[in-house]
Amino acid sequence: MNYEGKVYRPWTEAKSILIQTTLGCSINTCTFCNMFSDKRFKVRDIEDVFKDIEEARLIYPYVESIFLIDGNVMAARTDYLLKILDKLRHTFPESRKVSLYSGLNDFRRKSLSELKELKSAGLTMAYAGLESGDAVVLDNIKKRMTPEQAIEGMALAKEAGIETLLSFIFGLGGRDRSREHIVETTRLLNIMKPEQIAPMALAIQPGTVMEQEVKDGKFVMPTQLQILEEEKYLLENLNIDTFYWGDHGNNIVTQKGFLLDSREQFLAKVNRAIASNPMAKDSVIQTFAW
DSSP states (O other): OOOOSOOOOOGGGTTSEEEEOEESOSOOOOTTOOTTTTSOOEEOOHHHHHHHHHHHHHHOSOOOEEEEESTTGGGSOHHHHHHHHHHHHHHOTTOOEEEEEOOHHHHHTSOHHHHHHHHHTTOOEEEEEEEOSOHHHHHHTTOOOOHHHHHHHHHHHHHHTOEEEEEEEETTTTTTSHHHHHHHHHHHHHHHOOSEEEEEEOOOOTTSHHHHHHHHTSSOOOOHHHHHHHHHHHHHHOOSOOEEEEOOTTOSSOEEEEHHHHHHHHHHHHHHHHHHOGGGGOSSOOOOOO
16 A cells, blocks of 8 residues: 555544545645645545555455545545545445545535535545634634635535534634634534534644744744633533544543533533643643644
């Protein structure tokens, strides 16, 4: 199997085989991210993808879960993706799950009938980066997406039956826009109602635009307490039936489970951290590059 450049997958896909379907990210302008700085976005030749799928079959006698990489695989043409899904279905008949990265705008750029076709062909789940619900923050990080577009994209995915995990970043509003960031993110999530969410604490990646903004004083990092207070606000005000993947390595409090069942337990852990965790008193956020 052939991989080009750095390879990323969600931590929840640790047991999945990875099939590189696209190269890079179709957006690749986000100030906080350098995941695909080493390559330009490209859809791989389908015959090369087929060869990787066939080789994976020779290597793995049993495959339960498959994850398509790189960033924004959903940006590829629908007929191309249908061929990939058909090949996977026939090569790995035992597989129960096929997932991929998608931008919320990628959902918008396909018709509902196309999305339903992809679902019928075996696409189980999509991972999408919301990052923030605050229009100002989205503009500052050059996400090239508005809150209204995020709502529209999510609605199409839900109508098509494609389960979606939305990730977002505590602290992305910085020290000065922490409140607006979490209030608007929570509001948007209550509208969008994703089946799963994955909040993670901001980590400054080396070589990114945001790293330079921090050095220049244009972006002031939030405090550890602000990160905890953002999570507290989210847990107190989010009212959707969703699975909460709050166990990213950079999060101050580690927790996961169904939100409505675990809300009080989650809140208790955050409140304890606010009251007694020495990190909460630290004025400098302590997170690590991916």
